[in-house]
Amino acid sequence: MSSDRRLTAQGVERKQQLLDSAATLFAERGFADTRVIDIVAAAGVAKGLFYWYFENKDAVFAELVTSTRQSHRLAQRDAIDPAADPLTQLRQGCEASVRFMADHAHLYALLQAEGPDQRVSELLREGTQVHATDTAALLERGIAEGLVRDEDPMLLAYGVLGSVTWFCHFHRTGRITQSAEELATFVGRYVVRSVAAEGVDESLLVGTAA
Amino acid sequence: MSSDRRLTAQGVERKQQLLDSAATLFAERGFADTRVIDIVAAAGVAKGLFYWYFENKDAVFAELVTSTRQSHRLAQRDAIDPAADPLTQLRQGCEASVRFMADHAHLYALLQAEGPDQRVSELLREGTQVHATDTAALLERGIAEGLVRDEDPMLLAYGVLGSVTWFCHFHRTGRITQSAEELATFVGRYVVRSVAAEGVDESLLVGTAA
Amino acid sequence: MSSDRRLTAQGVERKQQLLDSAATLFAERGFADTRVIDIVAAAGVAKGLFYWYFENKDAVFAELVTSTRQSHRLAQRDAIDPAADPLTQLRQGCEASVRFMADHAHLYALLQAEGPDQRVSELLREGTQVHATDTAALLERGIAEGLVRDEDPMLLAYGVLGSVTWFCHFHRTGRITQSAEELATFVGRYVVRSVAAEGVDESLLVGTAA
Amino acid sequence: MSSDRRLTAQGVERKQQLLDSAATLFAERGFADTRVIDIVAAAGVAKGLFYWYFENKDAVFAELVTSTRQSHRLAQRDAIDPAADPLTQLRQGCEASVRFMADHAHLYALLQAEGPDQRVSELLREGTQVHATDTAALLERGIAEGLVRDEDPMLLAYGVLGSVTWFCHFHRTGRITQSAEELATFVGRYVVRSVAAEGVDESLLVGTAA
């Protein structure tokens, strides 16, 4: 029922409360095992209010995915030095991803979650695709400048995303014990090595300026 | 109801039918969105029969995960030349993973699926952990022989698993269009590059013997 | 919340807006399928305001029924020539009913609607009963004057009401395509024939003065 | 979920039980005020079973409407003497309607009920239309033979149906106290008078052979 309802200041706040509760619960127990009643209970409001702010359970999930993706992207953009070379930018982006996931672990979990239905799965997939395409563009510039191995940039991008995603996943689930900062550095290095061309200057690989 | 029931030849066949139907459906729509009735309908038997062969819905999932993991492991073992150097073995293992996933796409999908409950999630996690530990051991030998960069082998293993897993995921979902064979070669090369030490012999990186 | 609140001029207007919206919606989709929110949305006001003017949803329905019934009755009264013979009066009343329904189709529909609860059903029933009793009295006079067949006047009244009601119903739902005026004439004639005694003067049957 | 499920003898019986319970309750309190749980409770079975036999609540209603209409039609067919003149057939049909409704009051109530949704309303309307068309055909023959007034047969049919329906309605709701048999005779006579042409033989009007 929400759609483009005009919300008061209080309304905006309340909606955010619900989004937060939902995000936490979805991350903790997954979408299917989170009941609407759990979400409203966590936010301390009545069940009906949920449907004042959201069309249905799927809609909250979708909204979370969208906004998380947006924040993630902004975080990356902020972390990337537009004047730097592609390889450095790649490292910066990946490091930013690791830090973002550390700060918003519960939201980030959603991006990999099994979505509710077809529609939302689509949403997740699209987001990933955008991310991959961005990364591929970066790699392509790297190839042109001789910094990245001359391979299909899209494939390389998938590899990069895969390792970053999994590092984060294992960190979130406690199987990587290093600090987020340490992990970020490691991941930046790992990713750069994965795609760097033969004979690239050592300084780029080590990432001294990171 | 099942546990360790003694099955006739026909029984074994029936059970396999049900497992196959379940695997396909779980992969297509996920565990939660697959109903027992869908599974039996796909196998062309009555609902009650499901419980003759399986304790419950979770049990099928668990059984599928376990057997898939086993097959996967066997496939890798067969593909690895015990006499080869660690880097080559790593490449062989990864290539085998890609081929296995291509041949058993619907089963492989399960290994990354959102499990039913805590217990099964645990099962999935354990399997991944075993795989990671195996890989880390291989990498450790590589480090000792100077073929792999001197970094935390477990971290490297996570990176390797992440990229392989994601390559397979994107291939399975149609976003990588190369043939399984081409992809296997690419992934093997990608992974080796990701972990290889500086100055390793070119032949190992290119993987001529693959 | 309403009861006998003193309303300002604007208030009266607002209330009428709501009544109109409600009448239209009730006629279109029935009482149960019309939500309070639909009514206020159609009137362009906020939900809370509904309860400033009406006790509850049932109350609007009751108010509509009562006022419609009143209007209907007035319309009949105006149409009937007090000096005419019972048979002519009957015709005039029935013709007036048809015209009324044509002019206020959406209101008239309510009089036959499935009411909300016991109370309002009671209200509807009572209204019908009053109408039937009035008609029966007219018929009784007709019988006394030898213009109407000597049968139970109440039964005859039910027959009359039934046919008039159904003619209107079929006209309202588009299954009678004649104009309201044509239909009125037909119905007047039909009803008179239904109850007229044997050998009544032709002029009364034809209704030249209609 | 039902559709064309193959039912065992027991299944057929159970389904009928549920239909009976539903019919009674719908007639007593209306569709909206009858909960699925009431229906199953009345039949003494568990809630889930309802959905084994019916798609949903609307479906039972639709099924009841259809079968009632069918029975009604058969009852009429049986009551009509194919060799009789149209006017007599009309009387026989109307009398049969009255008797049918007296015997199946709770089912018959459904035919006039406010249906659940658009679809079922459509069903009800269609049924009525068929009935009206049948009656109109009969009247047309009557007109051709000079037994019925020369007016639009469809309009006459609506008038006939309206009075019959309302007689039944008032009888069912206790406002007509005569016995069903008495009422049937009265209605037959009333209807014939409503449509008979001027100067038709008295014997046809009185209906001695009824």
Next chain:
DNA sequence: AATGAATGAGTATTCATTCAT
């Protein structure tokens, strides 16, 4: 082994109504 019937706990969603501002 196999079937179809039966069970019932569990959950999303609706909507009339009330309330604070």
Next chain:
DNA sequence: GATGAATGAATACTCATTCAT
């Protein structure tokens, strides 16, 4: 008067699981 937020009781429907035959 007017608004939008909040409440919570009520209910249809799903689906894993069990049972009688």
